[in-house]
Amino acid sequence: MKEEEIRPKKIFDEYLKLAKEDIKQHFSNKRGFVNINCPACNKNETSFEFEKDGFSYVQCNDCGTLYVNPRPSEEVIRNFYGHSKSTKYWAEHFYKETEEQRREKIFKPRALMIQDFVGKGKKINTFADIGAGYGTFLDEVRKLGLAKNILAIEPSSDLAVVLKNKGFEVIQMLIEKCGSVLENKVNLATSFELLEHVFSPQKFFESVWEILAENGYLIFTTLNINGFDLQVLWDKSNSISPPHHLNFFNLGSAKILLKRCGFKTIKTFTPGKLDVDIVKNTCSEQNIEVGRFVKLLINSDEATRANFQSFLSENNLSSHMCFVVQKSTR
Numbered sequence: 001m002k003e004e005e006i007r008p009k010k011i012f013d014e015y016l017k018l019a020k021e022d023i024k025q026h027f028s029n030k031r032g033f034v035n036i037n038c039p040a041c042n043k044n045e046t047s048f049e050f051e052k053d054g055f056s057y058v059q060c061n062d063c064g065t066l067y068v069n070p071r072p073s074e075e076v077i078r079n080f081y082g083h084s085k086s087t088k089y090w091a092e093h094f095y096k097e098t099e100e101q102r103r104e105k106i107f108k109p110r111a112l113m114i115q116d117f118v119g120k121g122k123k124i125n126t127f128a129d130i131g132a133g134y135g136t137f138l139d140e141v142r143k144l145g146l147a148k149n150i151l152a153i154e155p156s157s158d159l160a161v162v163l164k165n166k167g168f169e170v171i172q173m174l175i176e177k178c179g180s181v182l183e184n185k186v187n188l189a190t191s192f193e194l195l196e197h198v199f200s201p202q203k204f205f206e207s208v209w210e211i212l213a214e215n216g217y218l219i220f221t222t223l224n225i226n227g228f229d230l231q232v233l234w235d236k237s238n239s240i241s242p243p244h245h246l247n248f249f250n251l252g253s254a255k256i257l258l259k260r261c262g263f264k265t266i267k268t269f270t271p272g273k274l275d276v277d278i279v280k281n282t283c284s285e286q287n288i289e290v291g292r293f294v295k296l297l298i299n300s301d302e303a304t305r306a307n308f309q310s311f312l313s314e315n316n317l318s319s320h321m322c323f324v325v326q327k328s329t330r
């Protein structure tokens, strides 16, 4: 899999351009910014790492989580997502224009991973995808017949329309508000690439805990700050993109937070396939100086790069990580 296949440069560059305009429009002054403790371990000793587009990124001295601090308040973030040009572009262009490539490369494999988890021939009673977006993943879950009831949790009204047109039952609200509607109802929930966006990851997990049935499961993915492309590119990484990406956990720090929120971690892995490709592309586009070894690596032949990528995935060193966790007591 290549970055260009799932994140075409032309579309992604336009998105990054709009995100910069959004920042000027929504965050030109820091009114409404608040200081927070570490989103993973709740301690507050940090080292300042860098500033990007006016947002400060700090790293927790204790657990290594990288996060925006101070950050826009929950209300400012919600207002931003409701009115931002970059988010609208993502929903209207990115999802639509990349749907078929992403279906093949991302969503089918993802649905097969869920099938493996559920067990062939078995069915989950109630399944919910949090941040269901364009519904391509749910399409694949439905095709495989993995659940009796499928719920799409999606706060955006534009995307809710798309999901309804695809025939899904939509809970059009933020997960943080779903407790009263879905309490103890969901047997398996999924959330892909959402955690890095939320104001309070703790509140996010606590809200998922509320909607899960006893011993219910959550499978989620997010960025791993200890992964290769983030470690090499650091502040130059396009994934470090405020105000969209606020939280960068690592395997250990996410586990700390999950435990605090009443989850038992069953399995973690870093199935990423793009680290080396992302470093290669970003270096050539932005003329970034990287160390001698990385330079050697990104200029090596395709088989060497692919082998190195497998090594990263197998050793928890990819920037894309996945968790399988179970509701426990809190």
Ligand SMILES: [Zn+2]
Pocket: 038, 039, 040, 041, 042, 043, 060, 061, 062, 063, 064, 065, 253
């Ligand atoms: Zn911490």
